[in-house]
Amino acid sequence: MAALDDIEPRLRVLMLAGLAGEAGPYRRLLDELSGLLRAYYARRAPPGIDAEDLVQETLIAVHTRRATYDAGQPFTAWAYAIARYKLIDALRRGRAHLRAPAEEADALFVPAGAEAAMAARDLERVMASLPARTRELIRDVKVVGLSTREAAQKHGMSETAVKVAVHRGLKSLGGKYGGSIAHED
Incomplete structure (x- = not known):
């Protein structure tokens, strides 16, 4: 085989x-x-x-x-x-x-990795309602693991703007799907 x-x-x-x-x-x-x-x-x-x-x-x-x-x-x-x-x-x-x-x-x-592919598919469906930039920021910071600073540099934004966009995006998803967001310092 x-x-x-x-x-x-x-x-x-x-x-x-x-x-x-x-x-x-x-x-x-x-x-x-x-x-x-x-x-x-x-x-x-x-x-x-x-x-x-x-x-x-x-x-x-x-x-x-x-x-x-x-x-x-x-x-x-x-x-x-x-x-x-x-x-x-x-x-x-x-x-x-x-x-x-x-x-x-x-x-x-x-x-190997099919479970990850299924999770990625589900994640894409969940995040489809978010604006494209917010999706990219959440993916970069929460999935890929970029720091806020790295994501800010990548997208030409301030660190504060990245934090706010990620927070608001996650809050929107939490409201829609009944979850809560984890606050980070």
């Missing part, structure tokens, strides 16, 4: 080609995905649950829900979510228990 870092780009390209109506790449996607799913379910499906049935259910779900795939996001994270829900459904139907701790359920075939 290919290295995990190679899987995401390859599967994503095949999925996009399939969405564009190319049957050959889409068939290769389903073939490769079926092998990854077999390995995933073999490690996680308890006795009494047919892993091959789960593979087929997941492939059908990927096919029927392919229009919901957001081309700007990692394909493996999207497919993983479907696989995970199919496993949970099977466990509920069979009243079975996982052989592996639930914490390990995130290790389908998602490359």
Whole structure:
């Protein structure tokens, strides 16, 4: 099997080609995905649950829900979510228990960093309502880790203006999403 870092780009390209109506790449996607799913379910499906049935259910779900795939996001994270829900459904139907701790359920075939990609996607959605400069400042100071001084130099602003913009942006998000902001000195 290919290295995990190679899987995401390859599967994503095949999925996009399939969405564009190319049957050959889409068939290769389903073939490769079926092998990854077999390995995933073999490690996680308890006795009494047919892993091959789960593979087929997941492939059908990927096919029927392919229009919901957001081309700007990692394909493996999207497919993983479907696989995970199919496993949970099977466990509920069979009243079975996982052989592996639930914490390990995130290790389908998602490359390292996929969780970070999902968090980045969620962060972008949350911050989309903010003005572009405020988004950039919050990202630079709170995500990237630039100091207020570095962000001020980067954006041609005073340190005070950066602090105020970041504070107001976070306060706006807190009001919208029910959170609170951490005050820094």
